[in-house]
Amino acid sequence: MAMAPYSTDKCGLIIVQSAVADPMNGDLQRMRRILAHELCHLLVREKSGSSQCLGDGLKDLKVRPCLDEGIAEYLSWRSIGKKNPILDKDFECIENLEEVDCFLNDFSSDKRIQAFYTSTRLVEFYIRELGLLTFFQSMTDLSERSELPTTAFGWSHKPVC
């Protein structure tokens, strides 16, 4: 287990169990990917002036969860060159992005992985359309809109291969 349970725009905390407590953490490539993912969440908090404490319902997060998870997954994949294996399956993306945000914040939801997958595909789409830097700098502005401008850019929730 690894997570970033607390973060503000000034500091953040990442908790990582040792490989003794969680043998999967002995896989160094997996651990690098997870740490890159969690560090990206902290970077998003810093850049957007957000804070988060585990269990707070993401009420002080100024970036939509679907963009936050998507960019964390995208950058961790790019930083180590290997995708999260749970995203290798061809899930169908969830069309309603409000639902995606809710599922991402519900650790018991059976739709959470599908929401995670949708987030990753959505962010890949934005990065293709806008470029990484512009997308990263626009995450807060995009999140303030009542709806993400997906149709204007031609994003389809259907898998694109």
Ligand SMILES: [Zn+2]
């Ligand atoms: Zn995450």
